Ligand SMILES: Nc1nc2c(c(=O)[nH]1)N(C=O)[C@@H](CNc1ccc(C(=O)N[C@@H](CCC(=O)O)C(=O)O)cc1)CN2
């Protein structure tokens with residue numbers, strides 16, 4: 001099964017800024033109508049002029065708007081079913097079980113994001129049976145409107161308060177007045193990022209909500225990992241079925257960070273070679 005998959009993105013290619021997206025075999029995916037399909041899906045060079053960038057960002061806005069509507073229109077019972085399937089798949093994945101330090105998003109109901117509450121409560125409640133240690137969990141906190149976000153360590157869901165966008169996030173200091181540990185200050189690598197997003201494809205492209213927070217953070221983290229000679233973390237996004245688009249439907253710029261794998265209601269879709277290496281037969 002895995003051997004049949006032609007994968008197309010590698011971190012190395014990303015680093016060298018060469019974008020190579022051959023067609024891969026796909027199961028049925030949700031298609032955008034020709035009117036909303038982007039004319040410019042990506043650039044083949046890194047030197048994009050402002051007009052091209054404006055055009056790509058405009059296409060992103062169109063795709064976002066389509067996706068917001070599809071997510072809103074999802075049948076509530078299907079949503080619950082998919083939330084359960086996605087979270088159970090992730091909780092059973094060997095790369096999740098073995099991870100020690102991870103960053104995950106706190107899902108927001110009004111944004112129709114894939115639920116992460118079961119994953120978070122498992123991480124926070126149960127020590128890892130293999131090591132009798134708890135996984136270390138970091139969650140996002142928006143710092144400003146210029147795409148800056150940090151990832152702070154939390155130990156309880158009570159550590160979170162709603163921000164102006166109504167997303168739960170940690171205060172910079174805990175109840176005892178101690179500064180929370182920030183991933184970028186910590187001296188140990190992150191094993192896994194669990195990422196939100198509006199749309200994805202099977203080649204690793206990801207469309208966020210337009211703030212540029214994750215792309216900015218992930219690029220900074222990758223630079224730090226390189227500097228420290230750390231292994232890159234596995235970047236895994238959670239996706240309902242209507243969020244998986246056909247190849248080429250997601251406009252990208254050179255600043256977009258590609259994902260390694262997708263967790264969908266029907267299982268894990270490994271994308272990068274390292275994700276494929278770390279998967280077992282539960283992947284398809
Ligand atoms: N749960 C969660 N936490 C997260 C993110 C996320 O996507 N999901 N972020 C990821 O970056 C950061 C916050 N960025 C955000 C950016 C936009 C919107 C938002 O409400 N967007 C509206 C449209 C607003 C507009 O167009 O003016 C929307 O998408 O409907 C929310 C969070 C950090 N924390």
Ligand SMILES: Nc1ncnc2c1ncn2[C@@H]1O[C@H](COP(=O)(O)OP(=O)(O)OP(=O)(O)O)[C@@H](O)[C@H]1O
Pocket residue numbers: 053054057060146147206207208209210211212213214215216256
């Ligand atoms: N025409 C433009 N030219 C240059 N930058 C732009 C343009 N339009 C938006 N941006 C910037 O790009 C960033 C958003 O990028 P993008 O649309 O790729 O975000 P995203 O996919 O939502 O990413 P993330 O998931 O990381 O939040 C914002 O910082 C925004 O200010």
